[in-house]
Amino acid sequence: MSQNKPYFFQSYIIIAVAIAALLLFKPFLPRRIFSETGGNTKNVVIDSMLLEAVQDAGVAEKDTLSNKKIVFRATNGIKFPAETFEDYKGYQHLIAFYEKLLQLEKSNQGKVRIAYFGDSMTDGDMIVKDLRASLQAKYGGEGVGFVNITSESAPSRSTLTHQFSTNWKTLSYLNVKNPKSPFGVNGHVFFVKHDTVNPVWVKYKASNLRHLSMLNNPTLFYGRSGNTKGQVDVIIGSDTLRKKLNPSGTVNTLAVGGNLKSFKANFVSADSIPFYGFNFDDGRGIHVDNFSNRGNSGLPISTFNTNVMKAFNDKLGYDLIVLHYGTNVLNYGSLNYSWYEKRMARVVEHLRECFPDVAILIISTADKATKYEMEMKTDSAVVPLTLAQKRYAVKTQAAYVNLYTLMGGDGSMVKWVEEEAPALANKDYTHFNFRGSKKISDLIYNQLDAGYEKYKKLRGVKIPPKPVDQPQIQPTVTPIAPGQPKVPSPSQSQQVKPQVKPVVTPASATKKPAIKKDTVAPKKDSTHAQ
Secondary structure: OOOOHHHHHHHHHHHHHHHHHHHHHHHHOOOEOOOOOOOOHHHOOOOHHHHHHHHOOOOOOOOOOOOOEEOOOOEOOEOOOOEEOOOOOOHHHHHHHHHHHHHHHHHOOOEEEEEEEEOHHHHHHOOHHHHHHHHHHHHOOOOOEEEEOOOOOHHHOOOEEEEEOOOEEEEEOOOOOOOOOOOOOOOEEEEEOOOOOOOEEEEEEEOOOOOOOOEOOOEEEEEOOOOOOOEEEEEEOOEEEEEEOOOOOOEEEEEOOOOEOEEEEEEEOOOOOOEEEEEEOOOOEEEEEEEEOOOOOOHHHHHOOHHHHHHHHHHHOOOEEEEEOOOOOOOOOOOOOHHHHHHHHHHHHHHHHHOOOOEEEEEOOOOOEEEEOOEEEEOOOHHHHHHHHHHHHHHOOOEEEOHHHHHOOOOHHHHHHHHOOOOOEOOOOOOEOHHHHHHHHHHHHHHHHHHHHHHHHHHOOOOOOOOOOOOOOOOOOOOOOOOOOOOOOHHHHHOOOOOOOOOOOOHHHOOOOOOOOOOOOOOOOOOOOO
């Protein structure tokens, strides 16, 4: 026992010296150490343009907006009150969008379309799916919108089932500057790989969610090519419909059929034809396309081909473009984001060239927490980035949503992860879970709707309130339709007749879509796709 005493005292002395050294050198150590967890790094992808922009970052410019009152010019006789930079929302720049909503609400006719560009925050249709649901509940509309040919987030998407073969070649504007064919509005272009053995295919199936229970008017979008032999075999159940491709225009479309629950498309002899994706909508109400790309800073949008985007806009008709970025722009060793402010201002101007008269909404980065001195706190880069995003929104006459302040400001991400029960965000202190995404969507929707209500007051318009999207009636659960009186009349009580229970079903389910067989006889799916 006595032999072990020297070792015990030696260990004690070593620990004491280590603690003293830590206290001595603590002032010289970096405050920021590491995040709470290594987390899943699959979302950490950086676009090449962001890396170049960071390297070219210069000296920060003098701030000329913080103490300046922002006064708007009237649009169509409507002028919102002046705003301060601190509280800037820019509803004035959404007037064209709000007018389209007003016409839709008043007449219950027409359509409005939103392109929502984002990064991993909206991956798998997160946030966007809830915003789409809220808008369609108020203004109508059926369909999930534009969907890629392939997608890395397909397995996690709940708004439809999306499967595809592995023999597709995918080009993204995140890492390819000069594709052999221009990118589509989704920032991608897809080509079939020459495969004489395995078919090249894509398959979609609708969900059971409200407004998304059918694949409404599936339409393939594809580009120009000299290949005149391309065909698509559309497989619906046991029937196959062969469609010929005509890639003669800048952007071409191919209608698959009416409202379907699911279908599969095999691409035959389609080498060199650029494909973009399928659109699903019923042509009325409001539709929201989710163009999310993991690792995107927003800067690659500047590579869009203007003529191609105009061709997309002619067919889809966008009224609002949302730019929701920031997650991938934080943490580059500097709190000077003037380089990002300048380049994103150019992106906005380029979008206005591509989509004339479109309204643009900038959504700031959300709060993000990083470990400082063994404690999770709001990252020091969050506020400077939100200010840079607000400045380019003001300078480009775009509307602005400060997601950081709507969440609760400083320390809000820590609260969403640690104090909310159940939690609203993941342990990476960056991304939201499904509950948090729904709350973020509500915050964005409420600000948009508040501006719309102010617009109606300025227009002097009063629209009587109407029920918002009554729930569907399931015949096995509710035998009597809503509003039908339940009190029997005396004559009913005297009759000896069986009661007939009305059945209420969705309009889209009352009639199966007619499928014409053009040139190929019915055959079974031989590709064994799940």
